[in-house]
Amino acid sequence: MDTVIFLPTISTLPILASKLMRRRTFVMAAQDVTIHFAKKSVKESILSIFLKILKRLTFLFTDKIIIESQNVIKSLGLRVWKDKIVIAPIYVDI
Numbered sequence: 001m002d003t004v005i006f007l008p009t010i011s012t013l014p015i016l017a018s019k020l021m022r023r024r025t026f027v028m029a030a031q032d033v034t035i036h037f038a039k040k041s042v043k044e045s046i047l048s049i050f051l052k053i054l055k056r057l058t059f060l061f062t063d064k065i066i067i068e069s070q071n072v073i074k075s076l077g078l079r080v081w082k083d084k085i086v087i088a089p090i091y092v093d094i
Helices: 012-020 033-037 042-061 070-076
Strands: 003-006 024-028 064-067 085-087
Touching: 012 024, 012 042, 024 042, 064 070
Parallel strands: 003 024, 024 064, 064 085
Antiparallel strands: none
């Protein structure tokens, strides 16, 4: 069985398409994109709510959520998905 890894956190439609093709899916969760739109204007608040829904759907349908550290669980509110979380430290050696 093939595996598909998605880097953007909000990849709901590609993940659903991959699931229909019976592929395993992983999401790399690094930052919360919804915080950039929070409480700036009504239009941006609506966009923030929409992005939060897409993010939850993404985490619901993916097989594994890859994070870099335990701190990401708290900062992104991933406790709900604790059974899907895999901690994989990513280092850059320069």
